[in-house]
Amino acid sequence: MSEAIGVQPVNPVEPFLRTERMPHIWCPGCGIGTTVNCFARALVSSKLPLDKVAVVSGIGCTGRVAGYVRLDSFHTTHGRAIPFATGLKLANPELTVVVYSGDGDLIAIGGNHFIHAARRNADIKVICVNNFIYGMTGGQVAPTTPTAALATTTPYGAFERPFNLPFLAESSGAVYVARWTAYHVRHIAHSMSEAFKKKGLCFIEIIAPCPTLYQRRNHFGDGLEAMRYYKQKSVVRNGANTRDVQIDLQGEIVVGKFVDIERPTLKQAMDLQLRQKLDLPPSNGGGSHELD
């Protein structure tokens, strides 16, 4: 093979990575890195000033994203990404605040924060990488593990009913809800850029392979096998009723953008009330609801 001519282009994800920390810890065929490519493409296309973007993660394999992106980021304690992000956004409203974490972190230990942030419509963008298991700690059952799936803590199969995350997000009050799998790379990037533009709590669930723990324990093959399953068994149904998008073990995965509505954010509601009660003049122009 001949040499490339002229200046070498760089991988589009490279400027967003702390390359000195590469290679990352993620296993071969783990889907988390794939979602980071989509995130980088979405940041490029949305033209956000990068010094105004912050990434907040909790603990877990997915939580590592905060440590790998070359952006202002914070790796919180387990489950606490959302309250940290909510405070960050309220204190510094010009930031685009992205919460990037796993299903266990966001929905198990962090579940209460999640429903209340959605209820209050905090202006944060929540990206949840759902690999159906606690990856980092060795494959314990999660509130997202499909019924009958094997985990280290469910040797006879999970017997509980898992959360249907888009339904949980919508019924709690999120204004934007989408689900994709790691196979749907362009859709993920598109949804992320839509979420960056939108005010309020946006939730994007990304079903992604954990070959080391979920796939292997269940004899579902490697990461590539998981990606083939997503390709074969997912159906795009934009606008689907989120009640109907529950995932069963190796069953159909309904993907798409399910919710995209408008509702005042936490800060808008608070500012509006203060203006009314304190008899302040309405905010001047620019659609800004800030109390200056």
Next chain:
Amino acid sequence: MPETLTPIISSRKVRGRVYVDRNRCKGCGFCIEFCPPKVLSFSASFNEHGYHSPELVRPEGCTGCDLCGLYCPDFAIFAVREPRPVPSAERGASET
């Protein structure tokens, strides 16, 4: 500096150029499986961590769509698109 694989001139209006950082690859096969024109394949050799990284086996078929770059969980591959240099005779013909 990533090792590069340079495609030969393709017959398409655009052609792709694929860059592989071999030693970052963990051999998951995502790029190979989901490349639409199936122009990638595992190399026979191992990289320094013992994985088979991809190589471009049909360079003329690569469109530079960068799906390989979007899929790669290890940031080891990406592609760019470049216009095919139009031979001067052909350029004259298309203007008439």
